[in-house]
Amino acid sequence: MSETGNTEYKQREQLPYRTYAQVNLQQLLENTKKVKALLKPQTKLLSVLKADGYGHGAVQVARTIEDESDWFAVASFYEAKELREHGITKPILVFGFLDDSHVEEAVQRDITCSALSYEYAMHLAHLCEQKKLRLSMHIKLDTGFHRLGIDCDENRLQEAYEEVRQLYETEALHITGIYTHFSTAGSKVAQDEAFLKRQYQLFCEILQCLKEDQIDPGIRHCCNSKATLTNPEMHLDMVRVGLYLYGLGSDADIEYLKLKPIVNWKARIYAIREVAQGEGIGYSRTFITPKPMRIGVVSLGFADGYARCLYASNKVYVLVHGKKTRILGKICMDVMMIDLTDIPEAVVNDTVTVLGCDGEQHISANLLGKETGGTAVEITCGMGKRVKRVYENEEGSC
Structure with missing residues (x-):
């Protein structure tokens, strides 16, 4: 025994x-600067802090890279609230749903929510009208991921645009941006590359309609971490980066970008x-x-x-x-x-x-x-x- x-x-x-877990904030800062080196001077960086900064601690991460970031993004209202309570002042986009009970506080704390469907966005607008509030919002378009966003399938693209236009014209909503999310960024499979381009094309078709109607779309963004690296022509006004900030990603990407x-x-x-x-x-x-x-x-x-x-x-x-x-x-x-x-x-x-x-x-x-x-x-x-x-x-x- x-x-x-x-x-x-x-x-x-x-x-x-x-x-x-020992978290090296200096290396976080260095990684962030290497990501920014991929961008044109006018392209904004949205640093993704959801899931408590991918497990590293969202508040400390935000404090470390706030000067290098133009926006932050989180998954929930509570994550955004935590950042505000700890003195983070940069704009914050919430990717997920905003409960009715949090609308007023979101306005007070200057938190931007996402229009995850037309019906959902109009529901929030009606709540704001009743309380005489104006809620900041980015419109999310579903161009093929089939998760969240206004459905921009080719068969209903005009209908999708009408919904987008109505949201821009809704007084209770302050639309400051519009975005989509790619499902196959970085894939070398020809079919996946074609699908990525089609997603981008659908996004641009909506943007073109806004331009023709002389509607300012606000900040246009569609690139996640991988697309930020592989598709610079799609950077538009802002990119959304999470993985690379923390030294995560494929071994090839980490080596190429010299991340740690x-x-x-x-x-x-x-x-x-x-x-x-x-x-x-x-x-x-x-x-x-x-x-x-x-x-x-x-x-x-x-x-x-x-x-x-x-x-x-x-x-x-x-x-x-x-x-x-x-x-x-x-x-x-x-x-x-x-x-x-x-x-x-x-x-x-x-x-x-x-x-x-x-x-x-x-x-x-x-x-x-x-x-x-x-x-x-x-x-x-x-x-x-x-x-x-x-x-x-x-x-x-x-």
Whole structure:
């Protein structure tokens, strides 16, 4: 049976948290400047902060890049409200729905909402008329994503324009922009490239109708992060960038833009066990020790956002003293076990890196995302509230 092993403890150096994410704000700023270098001087940058700044902390992110950003965007009224409560003054666009009960406060806090359908926008207009308010709004057009926005299918394009025109003419709505969202940006598949161009064409047809009717469209925007890189001819008045600010994206894009991730996710060794050959580790005994092994119990589990399925991957590893080592057995709610057999210098309270850098070694969000069947952004957005965000201003982040 297993016995308690190395009882040597390392004094905590500075950070007492069981698990924490070190966010490098200087690298965030550098990434943002590299994105801006892709733009013409007159093109505005909308920095996307939804999902708490893709898991990095929206308020701190906004404060760091406010001078480099013309607009911010979030998914919900509550996210926008949080930014305003913390002193963020740049324009904020809410991508999602605005509940009736929040209309008045949205006006008071100068929050811009999205017209996600004609009926929804007119409903908000009627509420504003009753309260003698004027709500700032960007009109969203559905040019083929089929998620949200006024339907601009080719068979109803004229009807769509009539709805758009009526919104511009509605006194209770202050329409300051119009946008769409691409579904295949960056794809090299010929069919996808053609679809992107068709989406852009439909968007431009609506813009042309506005021009012919001498209606100022406000800020025109359609490029997400990927399209900002691959389709500069579609930048128009503003681009919407999220992933690249945080050093996320495809490996090729990160390399091309010279971006760097801004987060290192770490935990600590709670305990060390000496386990005999033939013993099972964790729930269901999915790992049986092939020899006597030194096991570390780490202060991180699936309740912190580290996906349980990662234990089954033969490509995933963690870092201890700059050395790669594997996860043993199923990840528990609050802890997981790792192999310390070949890292004899490891002691209790040592740091374990599960995302980011330790010495010359690096664990990418792309790797973890792929091994969970998802993407890099799902990893950073998934870091739970028990993961303390620690903000640093250091150059040379991994």
